[in-house]
Every structure is written in structure tokens, then in C-alpha cells.
Amino acid sequence: MSAALTDFAPNHYGDAGTKRRLRLAMYVALAPFGLALLGYRGAIGGDAAGGWLAFGLVFAPFLALALAYIRATYRGSTPGIKNDGVQVHELSGRRVGAYLLGTAITSLYVILYWFPGALTGVVQVMEPLSQALRKGPADQWFFYGFLYTAAVIVMGIRMIYRYRHNKYQIFRTLSVMFFQLAFAFVLPALLRAFNQPEFYFTYFWPLKYDYLFPGSFEYLWKQSGGVGMFMFGWGVIASFVLTPLLTWRFGKRWYCSWVCGCGGLAETAGDPFRQLSSKKLKAWKFERWSIHTVLVLIVVLTALLWVDLGRISNDYKAWYGFFVGAALSGVVGVGFYPLLGSRVWCRFFCPMAAVLGLFQRFFSRFRITTNGDQCMSCGNCSTYCEMGIDVRAYAMQGKNIVRASCVGCGVCAAVCPRGVLKLENGKTHKDRFEGAEHPLADLLGALKKK
């Protein structure tokens, strides 16, 4: 039996008329983008004002209208959890629109990776910004970085508006917006302008896997002078000192939902899709295999490159780059947001998440505590968990939640209508759950079980 929702206008917040008009205007504002895709910037302003006219025409109206739409949606609502209609919404409820959107995003990734020629028009439109920031010509990756950052900022504003009653969500969202804009977009561009290696200080091995490859060592340490040495050193320290230390202290969340760019996109542009992640036990079983497999693959690859087996190593590297680096993190990871939820990559494939997860599960102080017997099993927490954790299964029994995959987004605690959940860093890692006093024995036990 199901109780199908027949008569439903998904969330009625704001003024429906205004929102309809804004939506129409957004479709219209996409036209210059389409024109740029088809042709070249000449069609939309060309070199006028140094190319800025075309740039402005393609991006400004759409972004402004998107912001106006967000404002129109949430302005009229009282501060609080506003998930009305999420399950039946055209885009977030796995309806036709979701498939179309998924296809569009997936196609964009396929084009980016394998048919960049098709993007010549829009890449040209990026030219003035690229010149201003990077002192060099635009390419498809600059266009992608811009789009990505814009999505994090605009949808981050939405997230903040939506959760304006919740300071944890506000701070966390501001943090990912800042790290994306400053460290993943502006800084690498400026580095390039100053003829330095384009380095991302917020991405570490094994996520940015090539940072610890011998090639990077050659290039950064040996050829790029002091700045390059610093960068390579930073990469090593971040991976082997910072990551364990901060994860021990705060849990995986310090990275996954406060700093990481993939996480940043998931927490902003991905927020409307978080409820789509599968909560089934089967999905959890798959996750434990897949994510640790990728971790093993990248560790082996890195080792092979250092040992240098010549062709084998390089073929393997190309293969990993294709399957994990491009197909899984981009095409599947983001393209499938509207169908499988916002954290497909992070949950099933990200090797960084695997490492952080092992630390979190066995050595961290972080846990989600439950408030005694107050849970009434409604399922909001599990439904809105983007990592597919069945939070309710623990909350119902009054047990703390210590799971490798938890990115600490805090949305379970936010949506719980009975105030049952709280993200906490305890004084030690030992009091998280029964049996947690012996993390090493626990780890060995978990290995044996597998």
C-alpha cells in the first residue's frame, strides 16, 4: 500500500506567480549560453568592451535570475525545515525533469572530457575573465571551474537561506563557498598568472592522486623552485599529518563538508537531491567494497609509479585516470545527482573519503549522539542523509552513530522533528560506543569480519 500524493503543488513558499515568471525568464536567459555553445562569441557581443559584454550576457542574467528565484521561494516562509514537496518535485523527486537534468549534466561531463572541441564557443566567452585572472587564454577547464564555482556560490546562498535558522549549516556552507572560490578557483588562477604551478591547496592525495606521483615530485620539487617545494611539502603534510590529526579531533567532516570542493558542490548544488541516496543494506554492502577497492587501487598505483615499472605503471595510470578520475568522479558523481543523490562519488568511490572514514570509524572523537528515548522512528534523518546512512536504526535504539561514511553535514540533526541527534566531538574516541575502548582490536575485528 502506498499513499500516493496526487494533489500536490511542490512547496508553495513564496509567490507562485512571481516564481513562474522568474522560471520562464531563466529559460530565456539560457539562450545566450546556447548561442555561445552553438557558435562563437561574435553572435552575442563578440569583442565589445574587451569581450566582457559577451561574458556578461551569457552568465549574468541567468545567475541574477537564479538568485531572484531563490529569494522569491524562501522569503515568505518562516525559518525552519522546509522540505515540503521534495519527494514529488519535478527535479528532486526522480521525475521526468530529473532524468533530463541528469542527462544534461552527464553530457556536459562527457563533452568536457572527451569532446572539448564542442565547447570552443563558450570557452571563448571566458576569455576576458581568464585574461584578467590568469593572464592566459581560457580553456575548457577554466570554463568548468567557473561553472562549478558559480554553482557552489549560487546554490550555497540557497542553502544558507533555506537553513537560516541553523548556524551550523550557515557556517559550514560559508566555509565550502569560501574554499571553493578562494582556493579552488581564484588562487590557482593567480598562481598561473605569476607563472607558478597551478596548485590546489585544498585537494590532497589520494583524492588529487597525482600530487604524490613521482611526476609531481619532479615537476614541483625539482623544477619549480621554492614555491614548488612548498607545494609538494604541503601535499605530503596535508595527506599524512593534517588529515589524521584533524580527523581525530573533529571527524571526517572538517574536510568533507567544510573544505572539499566535491563535498562543496554536493552540499550546495546537491542539496536538493540528498534524499535520493539509497538507504538499503545492499547499498551499504556495495559501498564498503567499492570505496575500499578504489583506495587499494590508488595506493597500488602510487607505489607502482614510484617503483616505476615503465609501461605497466603508465597504462595503469591512464586507466585509473579514465575510470576513477573522469568517469566516476565527474560523469557518475555529479551527472547522477538527480537520480542517485549528491554523494555518489563521495560515498562509493572517493579514496580520500575512504582514508578519512577509516580514521573516523576507529580513532576519532567525533560521533552523533542520540537523545535518550525521544526518537519516534519517523525516518527524516535517514531519508535526508546524503551518505545513505540509516541514522534511524541507531536513533531508535538510543545508540550513538559512529560510521565511516558520515561526512558530518548535520542535516539529520536539523531535520529531526524531535531533537534527537547532535554532532559532537567527545573528549576521547573511547566513549563513542560500546567496545570503542580498543580501536585497534576493533579495526582488526572489522577486517576479520570481512
Add this chain to the structure above:
Amino acid sequence: MLFQKKPGRHVVIVGNGIAGVSCARALRRRDKQARITLVSGEGPHFFSRPALMYIYMGHLTYEGTKPYEDWWWQKQRIGLRQAWVTHIDTQKKWLSFAGEAGGLGYDQLVLATGSKPNKFGWPGQNLERVQGLYSLQDLQTLEAVSHEIQHGVIVGGGLIGIELAEMLHARGKKVTILSREQSYWDNALPREESLMVSDVIAESGITLHSGTELKEIVDDGQGRACGVVTGTGEKIACEFVGLTAGVSPNLSALKGSEIPTGRGVLVDFSFRSSVEDVFAIGDCAEIVTPEGQRNRIEQLWYTGQMHGEVLADVLCGDDRTYDRGIWFNSAKFLDLEWHTYGEVPPAGFPVRPGLRQVYWQAADKRHAFRLVLAGDAVVGVNAMGIRYRHKVCERWIAEKRSAEYVLNNLKEGNFDPEFYHRYEGAIVSSLRAQVAQAGGQA
């Protein structure tokens, strides 16, 4: 009388709500051999009843309200049977089902049939577009008429009333609540908190008519509700009437049986009825108290769970009686959360002599904190808009801590998310001054 555990006995539980399911789970944990069958007419699988509203509002899917995946029951070897029980023969130990020739035999029978919405004999209460909110079926009938509703009138300002109001409001419908009480749910909340919720309701755009009774529901000539008349003769046009003036035990399965009932199924503190091998738990049970106190009917999720777990022990031969422990509850009124622990006297009833209360409220009228004292000991904690820890508050009350102690350690009880504004400083200074004032607030 202790029960013999007959290996392979058949325990049939009527009702797959929290009470019946808790009992089945706990029983399976202890008795690997028993055959356990859950029977319910509502649906084959256990779901969270308090989550009904979230299905309607589109926050959750029906699937999402099920705490266990469908394969889980088979793994636990708990049989599921979707059928309405129409008759119980306690002599032959046999259940009959609606629309089925056969039936089902049992060795031990657990009644966990829950509640049904109250109807107080209002004219027009059986019209179309008039209903309560209790079951999945209620949700379906509501869904079926939703497109006709522009204005819904909710009769009864309790927890289910405000939930139904929020549901309709979430679909952009105009909503009016008629409540007999002086202010919102004042037979459960103290006055200040009750007024705070009234304020939240007003802010949302829902209309609350306090001190107003329903006189009759008006027929549109085609058997459907088209309005209500209040006690003062005021007519309100509407296309839907929600009846949420409380619930009472659902005894439909017991018609013509020999199991004694009062308002609910009469049981002792081990949930045994006076008929051998028949038990009752959850909303439908009426626990007979000694010494002429009012019998207890507990219509809560938490109590249903505890009943089920205690009964499982009883069924396994333990000499166990039910002790509810220190009272607790929680709810959410639109955007406002409520946590309550211990004894907090509602405004609508006379306060037990000897209780003293101290209360703080933030200027934004969305955060409040109350301590109830008996002598110097804290007996009750009530919080609006701030989350408090169950185990900590329970400990304070159990250990009969003084107001001074509780205020000194108040931070320990806070359960709000990180970075939230902490009100403990303001609460402590305000309450300390009130406690110091001899007598405080009566």
C-alpha cells in the same frame, strides 16, 4: 502466575504498530522457537505513525517511514498477515478475519490494536470530507479529497490537530483550528508555552479559534461537508473538516468476545487480561490501577515501545511489571520544538499543591525554559525551542536535585547543535533570581 514456555508456541499479535512490533522483536530475541505472527488490517508492514504528516507534505515517502526493510521480517521469522480481525474466540483460541472463510489459531494472543479518532456525536460527523488522522487509510481518503479543499477546519487543538493543520497549510490551503481550550493545547502545556505556540500558529498564517466548540457540520446536499457551525452559532464555510479531538482505544477486534474491556482492554501491570493467554499493550490497553486511581491509558509512541518490551519478558516467563519511569515527551509545533521531562503541570488543570515554577522566555518568543520544583527539588523540566538531554534531565529529577544544582549544571543538559546561540546564561540568571524570591511563582 508464570507462563510455561511451550516450545514452538504460536504467538499472534494483532496490530503491527510500535507496541506489537516491539513485542515481536523482543520476543524473537529471547525465544528462537516461537512462531510469531503479526496481523494488521492497515498494511503488511510496520511504519512510523507519527510520520504520517511527512508523507502528506512530501518530506518522506511511505517507504521512508518504514524502520525495517521488507526482507527483514522474514529474516527474523516474524510472519506478517494483512487482514482485519472481526472475531476472537478465546475458547477455541481462534481469530476470524473479514472477508475470509478461514482464520488463525493462537496459543497466546497479544492485542495491540491502537486507537481510533474520537467522534463525539456531532451532527454531520459521518459526512464525506470529514475525517480524523490516524491511519494510512485516513491519509488516502484525505489525499483523495485534497484537490477539493480550499479551506479546512480542524476540530481539536492537540498534537494531531496542529499536525493536520500544518499538512493542509503545506499544500497552500487555508486552515482554521477550532479549539475548546483557552489557548493552544493548554491541557498539556503550561499557559506561557501554550501562548507561545498560539503565537507560532498565528505567524504561520493558520487561524486558531480558542475557546470555540463545534456544534455541527453542514451537509452540502450531496453528502459532503461544506461548512461548520460553532458553539456560538458562527458559520464557517469549508470543504474539509478534520476531527482531532483526541483518540480512544480501538476495540473493533473484540466485538462479541469474552475479553473484558472498559475504555480499553483491561490489563494488569504485566499486560495480562483476565482471560488466560490474552494480553494487551500500547494505545488499546487500559491498565487497571489499584486503590481506585484512574486507570491508565497511554497513547504514546514511547510507552507503546516499553509495553511491548515488558510483555515480551512476561511472555518468556519473567515476573515483570511495567514501570513507566520518569515521564518525557517531545513534539514540534510547526517550527517550534518542545522537550518535556518529569512533572510539568498544564494550564488547563488545577496545579498540585506544593509545586513552585520558575520560567524564562526569550524576547523573540521562540525560546523558553521552565523548572518545576517541589520543595527545593526539581521535579519537572520544560523547554521550548531549545533541545535538552533526556538522560541528564531524567537524572536530575531521579536524584531530586535542587534548583541550585540544576542551574549550576544547566549547560550539561543542552542538546542544541554546535554554534547555536546558548541561552543558559540568561536562563540561569533569570531563574536564580526567581528561585531566591520566597515562594516564586505559585
